[in-house]
Amino acid sequence: MNAGLRRHPLTGSTRHVAAASAADRVSTVLRLAGTALFAGLVVACASRPVGDFGRAQPSVLHDNVLPAVGTFMARQREPVSNFNQTDQEREMHNRTWRFLVAAQADDWMFDTQAEMQRTRIARPKDFTFTTDRYYSWLKRTYYQSSRVRYATLNRHVLADLDTMPTTFASICAVIEVDRNRAVALASLTDLEPGAAENVAARKYENDFHIEWFVRAVNYRYESYSYALDNLLVETPHEQSITVDASLEQLSYWAGRATRHDFCGDPTGQHARGSVTIPSRFQTMVPDLEVIDQK
Structure with missing residues (x-):
C-alpha cells in the first residue's frame, strides 16, 4: 500500500483519494468561475460607447469597474499610480x-483587445x-461599384487627418503636465x-499610452x-490618385508621431509637399465618374 494512503478497516475506502477528488472538484469549479468571469469581462470590453469623431463617452462600467479590475491586475506586473487624472x-x-x-x-483593429489593453486587464497585443x-x-464588404472602395478608404484616411491636430495637441499638453510634475517634485519638500513613486508611475503610464498611439497611427x-x-491590382481606378x-498627408503625421514631435506645427499645414512617397502606379486611364456611397 502507498505511504500515507489509509484504508478504513471496515469499509475499505481510501480517504486520500476522496480528499484529492474533492480538491480536484473545487479546483475545477474555481477554474470555470475564473473562465466565466474572464469571458464576461471580454464581452463587456467589447462595447465601450463612443460619441462624435470616435471619442469615448462616459460609462460607469468602462470608466470605473473594468479599470479597477485592471489596476489590481496591473499592480502585479508594472508601475501603477494612485494619482487622479488631470x-x-x-x-x-x-x-x-x-x-x-x-x-x-468590423473590429479590424481588434476593438475588444484594445479595451482590455486600455483597462490593463490584458497585456499589450497590438504588436502582433x-x-x-x-x-x-474592405474586400469582403459589398459595394455596387468597385470604385466606392477607394472612396471608403479615402474617407477613413481623411477622418484620421481631421482629428490628428487636436489629438497631437492633447498629447503635447500631457507631456507638459509630466514636466511640471517633475519640476514640482524636485522643488517641494x-x-x-x-x-516620487506616484510621479514615476504616472509618467510610465502616460508614456505607455503615447507609445501605443504612435504604434496605432x-x-x-x-x-x-x-x-x-492591393486595390490597384484587384480593381484599378483613377480614384486611387486621390x-x-x-495617404501622403497621413504619412507626415505618422512620421511626426514616430519622432514624438507632438508640440510643433499644431495645424499640420506644412504636411503637403514635405513627404515623398514612391508612386504606386505609372499611368492610369482617366476614370472620373462620381460614385455615390454604397
Whole structure:
C-alpha cells in the first residue's frame, strides 16, 4: 500500500483519494468561475460607447469597474499610480481612443483587445496586429461599384487627418503636465510618502499610452497603404490618385508621431509637399465618374 494512503478497516475506502477528488472538484469549479468571469469581462470590453469623431463617452462600467479590475491586475506586473487624472490626461485618453480602435471596420483593429489593453486587464497585443485586416474587411464588404472602395478608404484616411491636430495637441499638453510634475517634485519638500513613486508611475503610464498611439497611427497608415496597393491590382481606378495624396498627408503625421514631435506645427499645414512617397502606379486611364456611397 502507498505511504500515507489509509484504508478504513471496515469499509475499505481510501480517504486520500476522496480528499484529492474533492480538491480536484473545487479546483475545477474555481477554474470555470475564473473562465466565466474572464469571458464576461471580454464581452463587456467589447462595447465601450463612443460619441462624435470616435471619442469615448462616459460609462460607469468602462470608466470605473473594468479599470479597477485592471489596476489590481496591473499592480502585479508594472508601475501603477494612485494619482487622479488631470483634465489633460483625460482629454488625451478620449481623443486617442479613436485611433486605437476602428468600429467602422468590423473590429479590424481588434476593438475588444484594445479595451482590455486600455483597462490593463490584458497585456499589450497590438504588436502582433497584421496590416492585411483592413483590406480584408474592405474586400469582403459589398459595394455596387468597385470604385466606392477607394472612396471608403479615402474617407477613413481623411477622418484620421481631421482629428490628428487636436489629438497631437492633447498629447503635447500631457507631456507638459509630466514636466511640471517633475519640476514640482524636485522643488517641494512637504509631500506625502510615495509621491516620487506616484510621479514615476504616472509618467510610465502616460508614456505607455503615447507609445501605443504612435504604434496605432503607423499601423493605420501601413494598413491603408496595404489596402491601396492591393486595390490597384484587384480593381484599378483613377480614384486611387486621390487616396494616394491623402495617404501622403497621413504619412507626415505618422512620421511626426514616430519622432514624438507632438508640440510643433499644431495645424499640420506644412504636411503637403514635405513627404515623398514612391508612386504606386505609372499611368492610369482617366476614370472620373462620381460614385455615390454604397
